[in-house]
Amino acid sequence: MYTEQYNQIFDQCIADYHVHNSVHQPIHNPYEKTAFEHLLYLKNWIDTVQWHLEDIIRDPLIDPVKALEIKRWIDRSNQERTDVVEYIDGYFLDKHKDTVTTADAAINTESPAWAIDRLSILALKIYHMREEATRVDATPEHREACQRKLDILLEQRQDLGTAITQLLEDIAAGRKYMKVYKQMKMYNDPALNPVLYKGK
Incomplete structure (x- = not known):
């Protein structure tokens, strides 16, 4: 099952982060840059740091200047997360570029990478809910x-993993095909965000 390996990488990444448990610590990705596993580890590292940034910014006593700094950090993190998701989808597109689809092949509601994105976030929910339990x-x-919530999260991970595996098998067999639309975010683009281009 594909997602068993993905979950192992996510769990490894989360454990690595919590050795020092600091949003300022540098990433030490154990996988070669050309490896697919490198992208999965990077994806989860971004998610893990952002998880803790979201905790920090909710401190009711946080200094407003610090809060703005964290908010800008979260904005950058969201863009990095989207970029890595698109790299992961690029990996699958390239892997299956020569796959012949069946006449009745269908498109899925989301791409494999965006489903894997949800799996990465789920790994974080499970880790922190287990801490609380x-x-x-x-x-x-x-x-x-919290144990009851954890049980549901674990069931959800099993179901999501099964669905992702089925999707990847369908794509490999030509029963489904991929079509990826880049995230055309406008608020980060100085040519598309009115606040930015009117302020020139």
């Missing part, structure tokens, strides 16, 4: 409630 300073009620 085993937190020794929390009440038994809190731990029990």
Whole structure:
């Protein structure tokens, strides 16, 4: 199953991050830059750092200047996340460029990479919900409630993994085909965001 390997890489990345547990620590991607695994690790690292930035910015006592700095960081992170998703889809497009599709081949509602993006976020939810379900300073009620949520998240990961695997098998067999639309985000583009181009 493809996604068993993906989940292993995501879990490894999250564990690596939490060795120092700092948004400022540099990434040490253990995979060769040309390897598909490198993209998966990078994708999850971006998600993991952003997860913690989202926690930091919700501090009600955060300095407003610091909050703006974090918000700009999150904006950059979102763009990096989108870029890596498109690289992952590029990998699948190239891998299956010579696949002959069947006459009744269909397109999927989302590309493989955007489904993998959800799998990466799910790995983070599972890690942090497991922390809450085993937190020794929390009440038994809190731990029990979090354990129930964790069970659902684990079931969700199983279901999503099955769906991704089926999609990749269908693409490889020509039963489905890929069509990727680049994220045409306008707010980062000085030629498309009115606030930016009117301020010139």
